[in-house]
Amino acid sequence: MARIxxxxxxxxxxxxxxxxxxxxxxxxxxxxxxCDARFVDKEADEIIDGD
Ligand SMILES: [Zn+2]
Known part of the structure; x- marks a missing residue:
């Protein structure tokens, strides 16, 4: 299973x-x-990494 x-x-x-x-x-x-916005992960308001 791919990590997300x-x-x-x-x-x-x-x-x-x-x-x-x-x-x-x-x-x-x-x-x-x-909303169809395009952005790289650095620009996200918040990032929650899985394990
Ligand atoms: Zn959006």
């Missing part, structure tokens, strides 16, 4: 998750499913 982490969107403040291997500490942009 949770991100809080800086624009709409909603929380969603993404695959750690694909997006954590990468310069790859996340796409918020709620």
């Amino acid at each position: 982490f949770w991100i809080v969107c800086p624009k709409c403040k909603m929380k969603f998750y993404a695959a750690t291997d694909d997006f954590r500490n990468m310069d790859r942009k996340l796409l918020c499913p709620f």
